[in-house]
Amino acid sequence: MMAHAAFVLVLMAASILAGVVGFILLEGKEIEDAVLHSAYMLSGLGLLEVPNSFAGKLFIGFYGLYASMFFLAAFGIIFAPVVHRILHKLHLD
Template identity: 35%
Template structure:
């Protein structure tokens, strides 16, 4: 017996009931919050230890970089510049990935409903 490990309903399955869909969206939302907190933690620790910023200033810089706004405080040394460079690249990929993860149940539901309404099976 083969188990279906696909996280979403397949093309030939009916649309997931509203309550189950909302639970799925909540799970994906919780996962994205965990990813955001982990990404922020990397940035806060990096800015605090490499650039010698206070914890709150490190949080502000990490938040601004993670969302693509840019740094707030100047970088004090080469170590901080190296960290900021890699964190900026990581943040760009992480932010787009986190948004994609969060939206995937919603987009899948829309496309699945679109295909069901199309009448093709």
């Protein structure tokens, strides 16, 4: 289970890095603001402020969709060993 959690942490770091790059390039944010915005979006808390540019609005839309899918995938990856173990205890394949 620790390996699965470590994989999700690496994937989360890469996702935040992608968000940071998008916020810096498309919205002109400073790095600390870009990290904060990316972390808020990825955690599901939403936007801190509405973007100014059209490209920034598109990026926020697609990054928000990605963040929702990331949450579901991360939940599945972390709890897959638990569900697998329960299925073995119940003798289900």
